[in-house]
Amino acid sequence: MNKSEASDLNTTRAGGGTARAGPAADRRQSAEGEQGFRGYVSEITRKLRSGELGALPGVFSVVVIWTVFQILDHQFLSPRNLSNLSVDIVGTGLIAVGIVFVLLLGEIDLSVGSVSGLSAAVFAVFNVNNGVPEWLAVIAAVLVGAAIGAVQGFFFATIGVPAFVVTLAGLLAWNGLMLHVLGASGTINLRPQGLVYGLTNHYFHNTAAAYGLAALGTVAFFVTSYHDARRRRAAEVLARPLTEIAMRTGAVAVIAFAVAYVLNQFEGLPLALLIFLAVVVGLDFVLRRTKYGRKIFSIGGGVEATRRAGINVAWVRVSVFAVSGTLAALGGLFLASRVASVGQTAGSSILMINSIAAAVIGGVSLFGGRGRPWSALLGMLVIQSIASGMLLLGIQTTVQYMITGGVLLAAVVLDSLSRHSQKSHGRA
Amino acid sequence: MSTTPVLALRGICKRFGAVRALTDVELEIHAGEVVALVGDNGAGKSTLVKVITGVGPADEGVIEWNGRPVRIHRPHDAQTLGIAGVYQDLALCESLDVVGNVFLGHEICTAGVLDEVAMERRTRELELMDTLSIRIPSVRVPVASLSAGQRQTVAISRALLSDPKILILDEPTAALGVEQTAHFLDLIERLRERGIGVLLISHNLGDVKAVADQVAVLRLGRNNGFFDVLTTSQEQIVSSITGATDNAITHRKAWAWEAML
CATH class of the missing domain: 3.40.50.300 (P-loop containing nucleotide triphosphate hydrolases)
Known part of the structure; x- marks a missing residue:
């Protein structure tokens, strides 16, 4: 193609893009030719073949686990058990969302369990032992989490200590500090009917709440997808066809209303689940639609490239560890609320393992640059389903640990294999 | 001179x-x-x-x-x-797609939100995408799947973006x-x-x-x-x-x- 032809093409495109026969126009059509349902299916098969599994293993695991436990015990899929499950996933799930952020950088935070325990202990000591107003104690607890995260991030990002080691030291140190803060009694009971107690014990009994949320979610999903597709079509870039948007919206609606229906069969929409969903949706937006989120993904895919693009890598790293610490603190408050107390067993390392496992099972890559906050929700659903089913069947926690460990190993193996496959398909 | x-x-x-x-x-x-x-x-x-x-x-x-x-x-x-540079090791981000790499550090935002549509359109309008005749199937493919020549198109496009x-x-x-x-x-x-x-x-x-x-x-x-x-x-x-x-x-x-x- 010679220069004048190229500049011609550019001007026509800029001036409204009238269809014009030319090599570039042909190329564009062939690239966009496969649309509609068939294009969608072929796109999915291509992705699966090359190892981009995404959320699929997580969804598959949930279906298998739920089927197996339902066969073994008919109480498993009862509204009561599922409603409890939806509240049980929140505490560790919030911690796992923080882990997703750290994993996107290609790093790890081993201290989240201890940080969550320490934050809960700080809250309990302030509020219960010293009579500090509850809202103030909550803010203090969350700030403690954020500050710890930032300090660990500082050691990692500016001094260059591997994150694994910094947070391993944190794991021990913050757990020690928690035991120290809790003092001789060892266990502090939360005030019943308080703000934090209500976090996991408040339900919106009105059935309109759950259905309303489901409707809102569906409508919001449709409007944003449709609006995006229309803008894309107006700008003449590849857009999702309307049939695909309709299909996706249908799927979202079915899931949302099924969940709402089941929750309304028991106590209604749990406040904890509402908060968890809000956090996941909000942070998913931050990761995928803001400059800050783009920086996190780019560091996960190439630190040097990001640095040379003029981005302050150290600052992003510190902030991500602060996010992880903040979410660990929030998660700690929900976990304390669930058992209505803070004891010496709070913030155990099983918590840390579960939250990392949740993120990885949900489809976040350990190698950085791939994953979404939704993975935390999906992964927690897998882990908590196993725990809940085992509890129903009266199986000991020892067995539960072994099975969770096995699932984690399977998830990591899958992640490594998929990366390998992506490499051989030239996609990683 | x-x-x-x-x-x-x-x-x-x-x-x-x-x-x-x-x-x-x-x-x-x-x-x-x-x-x-x-x-x-x-x-x-x-x-x-x-x-x-x-x-x-x-x-x-x-x-x-x-x-x-x-x-x-x-x-x-x-x-x-x-001063813009295109480096020997190309310094691209594997996990981002072509558009993400071209605009890395210079993202177009509307009201604080990434404007993917505008970025994708501008990427397609970039002179280089046509004139180097190096075919990129879609500007949404991750950079990892591109050949060396294609990666270089992306790297140079990015360098020229900031004028x-x-x-x-x-x-x-x-x-x-x-x-x-x-x-x-x-x-x-x-x-x-x-x-x-x-x-x-x-x-x-x-x-x-x-x-x-x-x-x-x-x-x-x-x-x-x-x-x-x-x-x-x-x-x-x-x-x-x-x-x-x-x-x-x-x-x-x-x-x-x-x-x-």
């Missing part, structure tokens, strides 16, 4: 421990001029590039921008001045085929017409003779001669690179330095 150079390096020194990677290196780039930087492996070419782009700042020496001394300590400093005054190309043709190289040299001609100063680092003296105006030779971290491409034979450049003939002028300069010390 009598005008003030856009970018001038004066007495640049850089050490890695006991190793002196660069010693008193001088370099001038004028607007609309293509300067080729050549030298054997380990001559300090990439180190000099890192000094200019702020990736590895100099220990001593002055960098002048339009005649005024400036400090370049971080990549960000170089970018604000108007730089000085463009640094580190071994740009190493990964390209014959036809792609020809297109690429055309591109450099066009950049020169636009008034961009180009610093071309290359091992390929054929490419250098084809597009460069000036050739600066580095040898063992020191200047070893500046040549006008039109009046210099390839043999002269080669012997200067290998050190078969030490350049008389730089030799005398070094002498003068030692005398002063």
Whole structure:
């Protein structure tokens, strides 16, 4: 193609893009030719073949686990058990969302369990032992989490200590500090009917709440997808066809209303689940639609490239560890609320393992640059389903640990294999 | 040339421990001029590039921008001045798609939210996506799946996006085929017409003779001669690179330095 032809093409495109026969126009059509349902299916098969599994293993695991436990015990899929499950996933799930952020950088935070325990202990000591107003104690607890995260991030990002080691030291140190803060009694009971107690014990009994949320979610999903597709079509870039948007919206609606229906069969929409969903949706937006989120993904895919693009890598790293610490603190408050107390067993390392496992099972890559906050929700659903089913069947926690460990190993193996496959398909 | 150079390096020194990677290196780039930087492996070419782009700042020496001394300590400093680079290892982000890479660090936002549609449209309108005739199936594929030539299109597109005054190309043709190289040299001609100063680092003296105006030779971290491409034979450049003939002028300069010390 010679220069004048190229500049011609550019001007026509800029001036409204009238269809014009030319090599570039042909190329564009062939690239966009496969649309509609068939294009969608072929796109999915291509992705699966090359190892981009995404959320699929997580969804598959949930279906298998739920089927197996339902066969073994008919109480498993009862509204009561599922409603409890939806509240049980929140505490560790919030911690796992923080882990997703750290994993996107290609790093790890081993201290989240201890940080969550320490934050809960700080809250309990302030509020219960010293009579500090509850809202103030909550803010203090969350700030403690954020500050710890930032300090660990500082050691990692500016001094260059591997994150694994910094947070391993944190794991021990913050757990020690928690035991120290809790003092001789060892266990502090939360005030019943308080703000934090209500976090996991408040339900919106009105059935309109759950259905309303489901409707809102569906409508919001449709409007944003449709609006995006229309803008894309107006700008003449590849857009999702309307049939695909309709299909996706249908799927979202079915899931949302099924969940709402089941929750309304028991106590209604749990406040904890509402908060968890809000956090996941909000942070998913931050990761995928803001400059800050783009920086996190780019560091996960190439630190040097990001640095040379003029981005302050150290600052992003510190902030991500602060996010992880903040979410660990929030998660700690929900976990304390669930058992209505803070004891010496709070913030155990099983918590840390579960939250990392949740993120990885949900489809976040350990190698950085791939994953979404939704993975935390999906992964927690897998882990908590196993725990809940085992509890129903009266199986000991020892067995539960072994099975969770096995699932984690399977998830990591899958992640490594998929990366390998992506490499051989030239996609990683 | 009598005008003030856009970018001038004066007495640049850089050490890695006991190793002196660069010693008193001088370099001038004028607007609309293509300067080729050549030298054997380990001559300090990439180190000099890192000094200019702020990736590895100099220990001593002055960098002048339009005649005024400036400090370049971080990549960000170089970018604000108007220096863009395409690196030997290309420095792209594997996990992002083509659009994400082109706009990395310069994302278009509407009300604080990434405007993917605008970025995708602008990426398609970029001159290079068509003129380099390197086919990218879709601007939404991750960079990991692209060939070396395609990656380079992306890297150069990104460098040109910020409208730089000085463009640094580190071994740009190493990964390209014959036809792609020809297109690429055309591109450099066009950049020169636009008034961009180009610093071309290359091992390929054929490419250098084809597009460069000036050739600066580095040898063992020191200047070893500046040549006008039109009046210099390839043999002269080669012997200067290998050190078969030490350049008389730089030799005398070094002498003068030692005398002063």
